[in-house]
Amino acid sequence: xxxKSRARIPCxxxxxxxxxxxxxxxxxxxxxxxxxxxxxxxxAQDKRFCALTIANDDARPTTIQIRGFAWRRDTAGNDLLDxxxxxxxxxxxxxxxxxxxxxxxxxxPGPPGATEQSWRLIVDELPDANPLPG
Numbered sequence: 238x239x240x241k242s243r244a245r246i247p248c249x250x251x252x253x254x255x256x257x258x259x260x261x262x263x264x265x266x267x268x269x270x271x272x273x274x275x276x277x278x279x280x281a282q283d284k285r286f287c288a289l290t291i292a293n294d295d296a297r298p299t300t301i302q303i304r305g306f307a308w309r310r311d312t313a314g315n316d317l318l319d320x321x322x323x324x325x326x327x328x329x330x331x332x333x334x335x336x337x338x339x340x341x342x343x344x345x346p347g348p349p350g351a352t353e354q355s356w357r358l359i360v361d362e363l364p365d366a367n368p369l370p371g
Contacts, residue, residue: 270294271301273360280345287324287343291360293333300332300363303341308357316357322346324356330363 272292280287293299307322325344333339345356 271299271360271362278343285345285348287345289341289343289358290338291331291333291341292338293335296335297365298332298334299365300330302330302361302363304329304359304361305343306357306359307346308355318357324358326358 270293272294274290274292278287278289291301291303303326304320305323305326306318306320308319309317311317324346327342327344328339331339331341343358345354
């Protein structure tokens with residue numbers, strides 16, 4: 238049996254691959270401390286919905302934007318992200334007060350099928366409208 242690295246093992250049919258990337262604003266700004274659970278979501282073949290929780294562990298409130306993409310790799314191993322085929326997210330932009338959590342719901346595109354599909358969610362921390370002085 239061929240041994241494959243965990244990163245290359247395909248998910249089961251209908252699985253949702255969740256990869257979260259945090260982007261901090263540029264310039265003089267401080268990034269918040271976010272916690273996202275679960276990091277990887279596997280959805281049963283006959284299901285079309287999922288959810289994740291995002292917690293703000295920082296002392297300041299933060300606003301985030303979540304974007305969904307269909308995900309695949311080309312023959313060279315490069316990631317290809319397609320926003321037109323990605324999951325719908327509710328809410329897609331959310332303010333999270335300090336020390337609180339928010340539930341994000343995902344609706345997967347299209348009817349359930351027998352083929353494997355993978356998606357990525359990207360979480361961006363939006364710039365603070367009231368940056369720290371100095």
